[in-house]
Amino acid sequence: MADEKENIGEKKYKYSIIIPTFNERLNIAIIVYLIFKHLRDVDFEIIVVDDGSPDGTQDIVKQLQQLYGEDRILLRARAKKLGLGTAYIHGLKYATGDFVVIMDADLSHHPKYLPSFIKKQLETNASIVTGTRYVKDGGVHGWNLMRKLTSRGANVLAQTLLWPGVSDLTGSFRLYKKCVLEDVISSCVSKGYVFQMEMIVRASRKGYQIEEVPITFVDRVFGTSKLGGSEIVEYLKGLVYLLLTT
Amino acid sequence: MELWKRFDLVMFTGTYNTAILKSYISFVSRTMKHVVKILSLLVAVSAFWIALLQAAIIPRSHTWLLPIYFVVSLGCYGLLMVGIGLMQFPTCPREAVLLQHDITEAKDFLSANGVDVRSD
Numbered sequence: 268m269a270d271e272k273e274n275i276g277e278k279k280y281k282y283s284i285i286i287p288t289f290n291e292r293l294n295i296a297i298i299v300y301l302i303f304k305h306l307r308d309v310d311f312e313i314i315v316v317d318d319g320s321p322d323g324t325q326d327i328v329k330q331l332q333q334l335y336g337e338d339r340i341l342l343r344a345r346a347k348k349l350g351l352g353t354a355y356i357h358g359l360k361y362a363t364g365d366f367v368v369i370m371d372a373d374l375s376h377h378p379k380y381l382p383s384f385i386k387k388q389l390e391t392n393a394s395i396v397t398g399t400r401y402v403k404d405g406g407v408h409g410w411n412l413m414r415k416l417t418s419r420g421a422n423v424l425a426q427t428l429l430w431p432g433v434s435d436l437t438g439s440f441r442l443y444k445k446c447v448l449e450d451v452i453s454s455c456v457s458k459g460y461v462f463q464m465e466m467i468v469r470a471s472r473k474g475y476q477i478e479e480v481p482i483t484f485v486d487r488v489f490g491t492s493k494l495g496g497s498e499i500v501e502y503l504k505g506l507v508y509l510l511l512t513t
Numbered sequence: 514m515e516l517w518k519r520f521d522l523v524m525f526t527g528t529y530n531t532a533i534l535k536s537y538i539s540f541v542s543r544t545m546k547h548v549v550k551i552l553s554l555l556v557a558v559s560a561f562w563i564a565l566l567q568a569a570i571i572p573r574s575h576t577w578l579l580p581i582y583f584v585v586s587l588g589c590y591g592l593l594m595v596g597i598g599l600m601q602f603p604t605c606p607r608e609a610v611l612l613q614h615d616i617t618e619a620k621d622f623l624s625a626n627g628v629d630v631r632s633d
Binding site for chain 2: 293296297300301326327330331333334374377400401402403404405406407408409412415416419420422423424427428429430472483484485509510511512513
């Protein structure tokens with residue numbers, strides 16, 4: 268085994284996958300299964316940051332730990348819902364990998380793209396690899412025309428104002444070098460999806476190399492959550508904030 | 514000589530000033546906020562527009578309307594980009610089906626290995 272590694276001349280990297288959860292009892296089990304299925308020869312750990320889910324998500328994670336090992340699945344829970352940004356910071360404290368992947372727990376991000384993220388990073392030595400839904404090999408399923416229109420309009424506006432250098436600003440399926448994530452996250456203050464935008468824009472301004480990988484996004488919760496006027500106002504406020512402070 | 518007749522001189526001065534401005538911007542771009550970059554660009558364009566006004570190469574009435582033309586074309590360009598993007602919006606209906614298969618496969622494996630897969 269040691270000879271093989273020397274011949275290939277590759278260094279083995281470890282990947283920490285941080286998944287914030289809230290009431291994702293079934294989805295977290297499926298995601299863990301899929302990650303193990305698609306990352307067979309990769310050294311990784313999954314860090315589940317649960318915000319005190321009342322539906323028993325943490326019990327399911329403990330069962331998964333019995334099945335896959337407590338060194339592969341880390342449960343680092345918090346007492347109550349405290350927000351996405353702080354969930355990443357919390358998870359980062361326990362991450363022992365060279366790279367950190369962040370993804371959603373609702374199965375909109377499919378673990379089958381993890382190998383392509385890893386491959387892209389190894390090929391280009393990028394500091395950040397971000398998944399983009401808006402290119403030819405990517406895509407979204409589950410959005411109606413109005414939702415697509417607001418998404419496209421928001422994207423054009425953000426591209427014109429911010430020149431971010433990435434095609435999908437609000438996406439949250441990303442691979443970071445651990446030191447880069449620590450650096451960027453410490454300077455971000457927004458909440459929600461504006462937080463995701465702030466992270467990638469700040470990283471771009473700091474000069475970090477960012478590569479993109481096409482991903483598909485299956486939105487199964489869209490019907491239940493509407494994109495109302497207040498969300499649009501939040502987005503515009505976020506854009507102006509980013510315009511003035513980055 | 515009358516400066517307003519020397520179009521080539523006006524163009525040269527305008528271009529020279531813009532070039533100086535651009536290299537200054539790229540030199541400090543790491544520390545500069547993005548909004549300052551945009552404002553610098555607007556200042557450069559405004560300077561060029563004022564120079565055009567004073568040189569009176571194009572009739573003054575046309576020159577006064579240039580900013581409006583610019584804003585309108587920017588708006589039209591934005592709308593065009595939104596429309597094109599909407600038409601070319603990538604969709605993936607197959608993925609929803611594949612996801613259902615994955616969910617079934619996962620549920621089968623997990624329930625056979627002691628993980629509770631009831632969803633509430």
